[in-house]
Amino acid sequence: MLRLDKVSKHFGGLAVLQDVTFEVPAGSVFGLIGPNGAGKTTVFNLITGLLAPTGGTIALNGQSLVGMAPHRITRLGLGRTFQNIRVFKEMTLIENVVVGMHAHLGYGVPGFLFSLPGFRAEEQRARERAHELLTWVGLDAKADDIADELSYGEQRKLELARALATDPKLLLLDEPVAGMNTGEKVELMAEITRIAARGYTIFMIEHDMRFVMGLCRRIAVLNFGRIIAEGTPDEIKTDPDVIEAYLGREDDAEVAA
Secondary structure (H helix, E strand, C coil): CEEEEEEEEEECCEEEEEEEEEEECCCCEEEEECCCCCCHHHHHHHHCCCCCCCEEEEEECCEECCCCCHHHHHHHHEEECCCCCCCCCCCEHHHHHHHCCHHHCCCCHHHHHHCCHHHHHHHHHHHHHHHHHHHHCCCHHHCCCEHHHCCHHHHHHHHHHHHHCCCCCEEEEECCCCCCCHHHHHHHHHHHHHHHHCCCEEEEECCCHHHHHHHCCEEEEEECCEEEEEECHHHHHCCHHHHHHHHCCHHHHHHHC
8 A cells, every 4th residue: 555665865964764664555554763863754744745765755646645745645545643643732622533534525615604504514524524534543532632632542542533534544653652651552552453344555654562562453664764674573572673673672772981
């Protein structure tokens, strides 16, 4: 579904990504891991059009995303959550999720301004879908609550529901369990498993190795802007380059000591 081929990104003279190549198969749960500063979020920003690559190609279902505006990429079927929560805290949960549907709602400005019948019918369908998505993440009972009243973990779930509201073919999750406690992580793992079972393709960045290994069928490892390994969770856990990237070499430890 998603293919990056020899993607590079430079900021001035600094090469943040170099020849990054991998594929995310349709229907899979795919993970991208790596140490802090490896370039993982830059990869997401390139895919979603927030940044332009210095070189290489990025394609969704064979269609190039390079140079395309973020809102057009969203309409092609790419949804995203962010590492830093970006919910509308003064709005209700249901309003937050309906906002995520804006690219697909069929009413125009006159319908919105004058509350025409077409607008009201569309708005009702949107609210019904929003309730369904909130149920998927265990928040429908709080649909009319203000988002700022939610716990940190609940706000992360709300952001996931809003990303699903964009009707994505591919869902990008940027550190979905950052800041969550163990119980919240277990709940979210179950919810993402159920979402994947509904046919969504999921591509995630995450530091929690237990979470990644428990969800992803394939994992790519990024270190200093380069892909150093790709494979199944079992292959990644035992890869010498991955172990070195996370833990360092024994001789490095001896020098440091």
